[in-house]
Every structure is written in structure tokens, then in C-alpha cells.
Amino acid sequence: xxxxxxxxxxxxxxxxxxxxxxxxxxxxxxxxxxxxxxxxxxxxxxxxxxxxxxxxxxxxxxxxxxxxxxxxxxxxxxxxxxxxxxxxxxxxxxxxxxxxxxxxxxxxxxxxxxxxxxxxxxxxxxxxxxxxxxxxxxxxxxxxxxxxxxxxxxxxxxxxxxxx
Numbered sequence: 600x601x602x603x604x605x606x607x608x609x610x611x612x613x614x615x616x617x618x619x620x621x622x623x624x625x626x627x628x629x630x631x632x633x634x635x636x637x638x639x640x641x642x643x644x645x646x647x648x649x650x651x652x653x654x655x656x657x658x659x660x661x662x663x664x665x666x667x668x669x670x671x672x673x674x675x676x677x678x679x680x681x682x683x684x685x686x687x688x689x690x691x692x693x694x695x696x697x698x699x700x701x702x703x704x705x706x707x708x709x710x711x712x713x714x715x716x717x718x719x720x721x722x723x724x725x726x727x728x729x730x731x732x733x734x735x736x737x738x739x740x741x742x743x744x745x746x747x748x749x750x751x752x753x754x755x756x757x758x759x760x761x762x763x
Contacts, residue, residue: 623696624689625704628681629712630720636679636706637735643677644761645735646754649721651683652691656748657730663751664732665701667758672702674762675737680705683729736761 628636637645648664650657661680668678680701682692689707696705708717718725722744725731734743734757743757 623693623705624682625706627709628706629709630717632709633679633681633706634720636704638739640677640679640735641739642737643675644671644737644758645677645679645739646758647679647681647721647733647735649681649683649729649731651729652688652695653684654729658695660730660748661695661699661701663749663754665699665703666751667754668701668703670755671758671762676758676762678703682707686710734758734761 633647637647646664646667648660650661652658664678664680668676678701680703682705684692684707686707692705692707708714714727718727721731722733722741724744725746728746730748732745732749732754733741734745736742742761745753745757749757
């Protein structure tokens with residue numbers, strides 16, 4: 600009995616809030632579903648970060664986004680991550696998220712969705728480069744676009760300006 604209890608405690612501590620076989624991805628989305636997810640957060644500052652496991656700058660930037668979300672969530676920051684990886688890369692995505700420990704939802708761009716339509720739904724000026732971050736004000740309107748890898752200080756400055 601004691602060994603079973605210890606094993607259950609280990610798994611509960613190792614993966615808080617998740618079953619052992621649960622996915623770390625919240626789901627897939629297309630441009631319309633992303634817009635709906637952002638709209639649900641109206642009243643908060645929303646940071647949407649587009650990333651991929653194969654993108655070195657994305658992997659370097661992600662820990663700063665995780666840290667930023669933890670630092671500013673109580674002030675009204677909400678973060679949504681969107682992987683642009685292919686469906687075949689799901690194991691890599693899961694491993695990346697397990698290592699990064701984000702406390703915010705992460706989605707994968709829906710398979711079969713037209714990449715150009717998705718890009719234009721996010722921002723018509725976006726050329727598809729990643730990492731790519733879009734900030735939305737409390738009114739739900741796009742407030743700032745950050746293309747390429749950002750430092751923690753740059754992300755913090757952009758978020759702080761919107762939280763004031």
C-alpha cells in the first residue's frame with residue numbers, strides 16, 4: 600500500500616493537473632479559432648507567440664515567454680502559444696512543452712489549413728517568419744507586432760506599456 604501511495608504522489612508531483620498520458624497541447628486551431636481564443640480573453644492583455652520546435656530562435660525565446668507569463672499573469676497578461684510544426688512532429692512538440700513547463704495554453708496550427716490564409720488572418724503584413732509575437736490590448740485589438748526573437752527585456756517593455 601505504501602509503495603502504491605508513493606508512486607501516485609510521484610506522478611501527481613511530476614505532472615500537476617495532467618494525467619500521465621494527457622497531451623500538453625490544448626488542441627489545433629485555424630485563423631478563425633485563434634481569433635475566437637483571443638476574443639475570449641478580452642479585458643486582458645494577450646500575447647500570442649508563434650513558434651516551432653525546429654526553430655532555434657523560437658526555442659531560445661520560449662523560456663522568456665514562460666517567465667514573462669508567470670511574472671505578469673496577476674496583472675492581466677494572458678499568453679497563447681501556437682506551434683507551426685507539422686502533425687507528424689507531435690512527439691517533438693510534446694517533448695518541447697514538457698521541458699518548457701508553460702502554464703499557458705499551446706495550440707498547433709491546424710493541419711490542412713492553408714498557410715497563407717492562416718498568416719493573413721493573424722497579420723496581413725506577416726511574412727511567415729517565426730518566432731512571431733502579436734500583442735492585443737484589453738480591448739481585444741491588435742496593439743503590437745514583434746517579429747523575430749525578442750529578449751526578455753523587449754517583451755517586458757512591450758507588455759508593461761499595455762498593462763499601464
